[in-house]
Amino acid sequence: xxxxxxxxxxxxxxxxxxxxxxxxxxxxxxxxxxxxxxxxxxxxxxxxxxxxxxxxxxxxxxxxxxxxxxxxxxxxxxxxxxxxxxxxxxxxxxxxxxxxxxxxxxxxxxxxxxxxxxxxxxxxxxxxxxxxxx
Amino acid sequence: xxxxxxxxxxxxxxxxxxxxxxxxxxxxxxxxxxxxxxxxxxxxxxxxxxxxxxxxxxxxxxxxxxxxxxxxxxxxxxxxxxxxxxxxxxxxxxxxxxxxxxxxxxxxxxxxxxxxxxxxxxxxxxxxxxxxxxxxxxxxxxxxxxxxxxxxxxxxxxxxxxxxxxxxxxxxxxxxxxxxxxxxxxxxxxxxxxxxxxxxxxxxxxxxxxxxxxxxxxxxxxxxxxxxxxxxxxxxxxxxxxxxxxxxxxxxxxxxxxxxxxxxxxxxxxxxxxxxxxxxxxxxxxxxxxxxxxxxxxxxxxxxxxxxxxxxxxxxxxxxxxxxxxxxxxxxxxxxxxxxxxxxxxxxxxxxxxxxxxxxxxxxxxxxxxxxxxxxxxxxxxxxxxxxxxxxxxxxxxxxxxxxxxxxxxxxxxxxxxxxxxxxxxxxxxxxxxxxxxxxxxxxxxxxxxxxxxxxxxxxxxxxxxxxxxxxxxxxxxxxxxxxxxxxxxxxxxxxxxxxxxxxxxxxxxxxxxxxxxxxxxxxxxxxxxxxxxxxxxxxxxxxxxxxxxxxxxxxxxxxxxxxxxxxxxxxxxxxxxxxxxxxxxxxxxxxxxxxxxxxxxxxxxxxxxxxxxxxxxxxxxxxxxxxxxxxxxx
Numbered sequence: 001x002x003x004x005x006x007x008x009x010x011x012x013x014x015x016x017x018x019x020x021x022x023x024x025x026x027x028x029x030x031x032x033x034x035x036x037x038x039x040x041x042x043x044x045x046x047x048x049x050x051x052x053x054x055x056x057x058x059x060x061x062x063x064x065x066x067x068x069x070x071x072x073x074x075x076x077x078x079x080x081x082x083x084x085x086x087x088x089x090x091x092x093x094x095x096x097x098x099x100x101x102x103x104x105x106x107x108x109x110x111x112x113x114x115x116x117x118x119x120x121x122x123x124x125x126x127x128x129x130x131x132x133x134x
Numbered sequence: 135x136x137x138x139x140x141x142x143x144x145x146x147x148x149x150x151x152x153x154x155x156x157x158x159x160x161x162x163x164x165x166x167x168x169x170x171x172x173x174x175x176x177x178x179x180x181x182x183x184x185x186x187x188x189x190x191x192x193x194x195x196x197x198x199x200x201x202x203x204x205x206x207x208x209x210x211x212x213x214x215x216x217x218x219x220x221x222x223x224x225x226x227x228x229x230x231x232x233x234x235x236x237x238x239x240x241x242x243x244x245x246x247x248x249x250x251x252x253x254x255x256x257x258x259x260x261x262x263x264x265x266x267x268x269x270x271x272x273x274x275x276x277x278x279x280x281x282x283x284x285x286x287x288x289x290x291x292x293x294x295x296x297x298x299x300x301x302x303x304x305x306x307x308x309x310x311x312x313x314x315x316x317x318x319x320x321x322x323x324x325x326x327x328x329x330x331x332x333x334x335x336x337x338x339x340x341x342x343x344x345x346x347x348x349x350x351x352x353x354x355x356x357x358x359x360x361x362x363x364x365x366x367x368x369x370x371x372x373x374x375x376x377x378x379x380x381x382x383x384x385x386x387x388x389x390x391x392x393x394x395x396x397x398x399x400x401x402x403x404x405x406x407x408x409x410x411x412x413x414x415x416x417x418x419x420x421x422x423x424x425x426x427x428x429x430x431x432x433x434x435x436x437x438x439x440x441x442x443x444x445x446x447x448x449x450x451x452x453x454x455x456x457x458x459x460x461x462x463x464x465x466x467x468x469x470x471x472x473x474x475x476x477x478x479x480x481x482x483x484x485x486x487x488x489x490x491x492x493x494x495x496x497x498x499x500x501x502x503x504x505x506x507x508x509x510x511x512x513x514x515x516x517x518x519x520x521x522x523x524x525x526x527x528x529x530x531x532x533x534x535x536x537x538x539x540x541x542x543x544x545x546x547x548x549x550x551x552x553x554x555x556x557x558x559x560x561x562x563x564x565x566x567x568x569x570x571x572x573x574x575x576x577x578x579x580x581x582x583x584x585x586x587x588x589x590x591x592x593x594x595x596x597x598x599x600x601x602x603x604x605x606x607x608x609x610x611x612x613x614x615x616x617x618x619x620x621x622x623x624x625x626x627x628x629x630x631x632x633x634x635x636x637x638x639x640x641x642x643x644x645x646x647x648x649x650x651x652x653x654x655x656x657x658x659x660x661x662x663x664x665x666x667x668x669x670x671x672x673x674x675x676x677x678x679x680x681x682x683x684x685x686x687x688x689x690x691x692x693x694x695x696x697x698x699x700x701x702x703x704x705x706x707x708x709x710x711x712x713x714x715x716x717x718x719x720x721x722x723x724x725x726x727x728x729x730x731x732x733x734x735x736x737x738x739x740x741x742x743x744x745x746x747x748x749x750x751x752x753x754x755x756x757x758x759x760x761x762x763x764x765x766x767x768x769x
Contacts, residue, residue, distance in 0.1 A: 008417070010417075011420030011424070011427040012419060013420035013422060013423055013424045013427065014232065014422055014423060015205075015359070018205050018423060019356075022205060022348070027342040028204055028342055028348070029342035029343070030235075030239070031339070038290065039313075041282075041315075041431075041442070042278055042282060044416070045442050046416055117359070119362075120418075
C-alpha cells in the first residue's frame with residue numbers, strides 16, 4: 001500500500017496534518033505533521049498535497065545507509081543517522097522534515113492516519129500495483 | 135495550565151510599543167468560555183466608556199475559543215471585538231480559515247490591541263517573538279494583494295489578516311480579510327485596525343495545545359467527523375454551500391431586491407449555487423478542519439474585468455444579485471472580488487449602493503451629487519460606487535458612513551428606505567412575511583445581522599426548524615402564508631440567540647449543528663475531553679445567556695439614550711407592503727413591531743425600553759454590571 005493524493009478533492013482544511021501530528025506524536029500541533037498542503041492563491045486557486053509515496057530517493061541518497069524499507073515504508077534508523085540533511089535536500093516532494101523536537105529528519109511511516117481522517121477522499125491508500133493509475 | 139487553551143493573553147499598546155503577556159485566568163474561562171464570551175467580557179471591563187470607535191482608546195480584541203485548533207469538525211473560528219463603528223455599541227465579527235488555530239499554536243488565546251501605531255505597521259507573531267513591523271510597502275494595497283505580498287515575504291506557513299484601502303480610509307463597513315477570501319465582514323472591524331495604523335497581523339505557531347484526555351478527545355473528534363458526514367444533509371449542503379439557499383429564498387419570497395422594495399429576483403437561476411458550480415468554481419475551499427466547505431473558489435469574467443474570487447456566498451448573492459439586481463453570477467462574483475480587494479463588507483456595501491440608487495431614482499440624489507447616472511442592474515454603477523466609497527471620494531465620502539448616517543445627512547425622507555437596525559445594514563432576508571426573523575434582526579446585538587438568530591423556518595413553515603429541512607423540501611412554489619405574529623416569536627428568537635453564542639464561545643463553526651443537525655451534546659463531550667471542564671449543554675447555554683445580557687449591557691452603556699427605538703426596523707419594513715413575488719402584499723404593522731418587542735423584552739427580563747433589569751443581570755451572573763448600571767442611574 002501507499003498514499004496517493006487526489007489534489008482536486010482537497011479543500012485545504014488541514015484535517016490530515018492534525019491527525020498526523022496526533023497519531024505520530026500525540027501532539028495537537030500541525031507543525032509536526034509529516035505531509036504538507038499547499039494553497040495556491042489567488043491564482044491558480046487550488047490545493048496541492050505533498051506527501052511521501054515511499055519513492056526511496058531519501059534512502060538511495062543517504063550516505064550513512066540509515067534509511068531502510070521496512071513493512072512497506074522507508075524508516076529512518078535513529079542510531080545510524082548523523083543528521084547530515086542530504087535526504088531533506090533530495091526529497092522530491094519536500095516531505096523529509098527537520099523538527100526541533102528531533103535530532104534526526106522525520107518522515108511518513110505510512111500509518112495511514114491522514115487518509116483515514118481526510119473528510120474529502122483527497123488522500124487515499126492504494127495498492128502498490130494500482131499506484132500508477134491516474 | 136488550562137487544558138484546551140493556549141494559556142496566554144497577549145496585550146500590545148501600539149502607542150508605546152509595549153507588549154505584555156499575561157496568563158489566561160480561570161474566572162474568565164469558567165464564566166465566559168472563550169471567543170465571543172471573551173470579547174464581551176474584556177470589552178465591558180476594559181473599554182473606557184464613551185470614547186469614539188476610531189479613537190486610539192478603543193480596544194481591538196482577537197479571541198479564540200477552547201476548541202479552536204483542536205481535532206473536531208470545523209474548529210477554525212476567530213472572533214474580533216471592539217466598539218462598533220457601525221452602531222457605536224457592541225461589535226463582534228468572526229471568520230473561519232486558519233488564523234485562530236495558528237494564534238493558539240503560537241501560544242495565545244487572545245490578542246488585545248490598544249493605542250495607535252505612530253506609522254503604518256503590521257503585527258508579526260512567530261511563537262514567542264512578537265514585533266510591530268513597518269508596513270509602508272503594504273499600505274494602500276488591496277487586502278488580497280497585501281496578503282499575497284506578506285506570504286511571499288514571510289513564508290506560506292504564516293496565517294495573515296489584512297485590511298484593504300477601505301479600512302485605512304475609515305469606511306464604517308470595512309472588513310478584515312484572511313486566506314484569500316474569508317472575511318470578518320460585519321460591524322466595521324476593519325476600520326478599527328485602520329484607525330490604529332495596523333495593516334495586517336501575521337502569525338506562525340509551532341507549539342502544541344494541552345489536552346485533558348488526548349486519547350478520548352481524538353477518538354471523539356474522529357467519531358464526530360463520521361457522524362457529520364453521515365448526516366442526510368451532508369451531501370446536500372456541501373456542494374453549493376450557502377449559495378444553495380438562493381432558489382429557496384426566491385421561492386418563498388424572502389430575497390431582497392431593489393433596496394428591499396421587492397422580495398423576488400426573476401433572474402435568480404442565473405445567480406444561484408448551480409451557476410457558481412457551472413460557471414465559476416475551481417475548487418472547494420474549507421476552513422480549518424472543516425468537512426463541509428462552504429467556500430467555492432473560482433474565476434469570473436465580465437466585460438469590465440476578470441478575477442479570482444472566493445464566493446459568492448448567499449449573502450453576497452442576495453445583496454448584489456438581489457438588492458442591486460446584478461444579472462449574472464459573473465457580475466455578482468466580480469462585485470464580490472472588488473469588495474474583497476478594497477476591504478468592504480459585501481452585505482453593507484450592497485445595502486448602501488441600493489439605497490443610493492433608489493435615492494437617485496427618486497431625485498433625492500442627482501447626477502451632480504454622484505458624478506454620473508446610476509441604476510440597478512448595472513455593474514458599472516457598482517464598480518463606480520465601491521471605488522468611491524473605499525477612497526472616500528465625492529459621494530463615496532457620505533456613503534462610507536453607512537446607510538444610517540448617510541440618510542440622516544441627505545435627509546428628504548431617505549431614512550424611510552435606509553435598511554438597517556442601530557446603524558448596521560440589513561443582511562439578505564426580507565422579513566415583512568416573517569415576524570420571528572424580523573424580531574431576530576431587530577434585537578441582534580450587533581445590528582441587523584442574520585447570524586445571531588436564524589428563525590425563518592418557524593415563520594414560513596411551522597415544522598421547518600433547520601436550513602437542511604428547508605433545502606430538502608425545496609421550498610414551495612405557491613404563496614407562503616405570512617408568519618403569525620405571536621408571543622412564540624420571542625421564544626423562537628431567544629432560543630436561537632442562546633444556542634449560537636455557544637459555538638462562538640467554543641471557537642467552532644455552528645454550521646455542522648445548524649445545517650446538518652450534528653447533535654449539540656457532542657460539543658459538551660468534546661469540551662470535557664479537551665479542557666477537563668465539566669459543563670453540560672445546559673450549562674453552556676447559561677453562559678451563552680450571560681454573554682447576551684453582557685453585550686446588551688455594553689450597548690446600553692455606550693449608546694446615549696438607548697431605548698426601544700434602537701431596536702426598530704426602518705419604516706419601509708413596517709409601512710410599505712412587499713411589491714412583488716410570492717410574498718406580495720405582506721407587511722407587519724407598527725403595532726406588530728411593538729408587540730414583538732414587548733414580548734421579547736419581557737421574556738429576556740428587560741424593561742420596556744429594552745434595558746436589562748437589576749434582577750436579570752444578577753440572575754445571569756453579572757452582579758458587577760448591575761452595580762455599574764446602578765451607579766450610572768440606568769435602573
